Amino acid sequence: MIEDAMLSPDSGNTQPAQANKPAQGGGKRRPAVFLDRDGTLIEQVHYLSDPEQVRVLPGIPEALRRLHEAGFACVVITNQSAVGRGMFPEERLHDIHLEMNRQLAEEGASVDGIYYCTHAPSVEDRTAIEHPDRKPAPGMLFRAAKDLNLDISASWMVGDLISDVLTGINAKCRGSILVGTGKGLTEKEAGLNFSFEKADDLLSALDLILGAGQGEETTRPSPPDQAEPHSELEGSAR
Numbered sequence: 001m002i003e004d005a006m007l008s009p010d011s012g013n014t015q016p017a018q019a020n021k022p023a024q025g026g027g028k029r030r031p032a033v034f035l036d037r038d039g040t041l042i043e044q045v046h047y048l049s050d051p052e053q054v055r056v057l058p059g060i061p062e063a064l065r066r067l068h069e070a071g072f073a074c075v076v077i078t079n080q081s082a083v084g085r086g087m088f089p090e091e092r093l094h095d096i097h098l099e100m101n102r103q104l105a106e107e108g109a110s111v112d113g114i115y116y117c118t119h120a121p122s123v124e125d126r127t128a129i130e131h132p133d134r135k136p137a138p139g140m141l142f143r144a145a146k147d148l149n150l151d152i153s154a155s156w157m158v159g160d161l162i163s164d165v166l167t168g169i170n171a172k173c174r175g176s177i178l179v180g181t182g183k184g185l186t187e188k189e190a191g192l193n194f195s196f197e198k199a200d201d202l203l204s205a206l207d208l209i210l211g212a213g214q215g216e217e218t219t220r221p222s223p224p225d226q227a228e229p230h231s232e233l234e235g236s237a238r
């Protein structure tokens, strides 16, 4: 089941752009792996704007299949500021996601939802929260958790940027994992004191995710206490 949700840049309104919304409530909440798109699931392309540029990275279909088999929902969480900057229309995003889903389906894989935020930031700082839905803010994860009946505390965030890692920390996910298939960290970002894991790629990250078991406490260090994601982030990152 695919949900491709529009997160409005200004209002925080999170109306789904496609109508196949899953049933709410009932049943046990599932753990999820929240996945960045560019540089994590598909090849990093600067402001990817054409479905023909979509290349699912090696090992991704297998990783998604194994996560599903282990009971995890797989949910894409992506900042798409190019839309907010007027570089291409939002409809193009749907075409790009259709192509990504097509390539995954060819390999017997799928994702459970795609959430994107089109807000264009005013600063370069990837640790700065400017909008409740734009990573590193946790808004898209909260929305997905509500829509898909997910247990965030048992879930993981995986991505190639500091903003991905911080999103998982700000949402109070079980863990955040930085993968080496995309842009990675700047020297300054690498010097920041945040608690997260590292893996070569998503397939390698499965060792951490599946090895941790479900519903058990891990021994990895906890992120700092956070009264408010905004205030904690501002206090830690500057």
Ligand SMILES: [Mg+2]
Pocket (backbone or CB within 6 Å): 036, 037, 038, 039, 040, 159, 160, 161, 182, 183
């Ligand atoms: Mg990325």
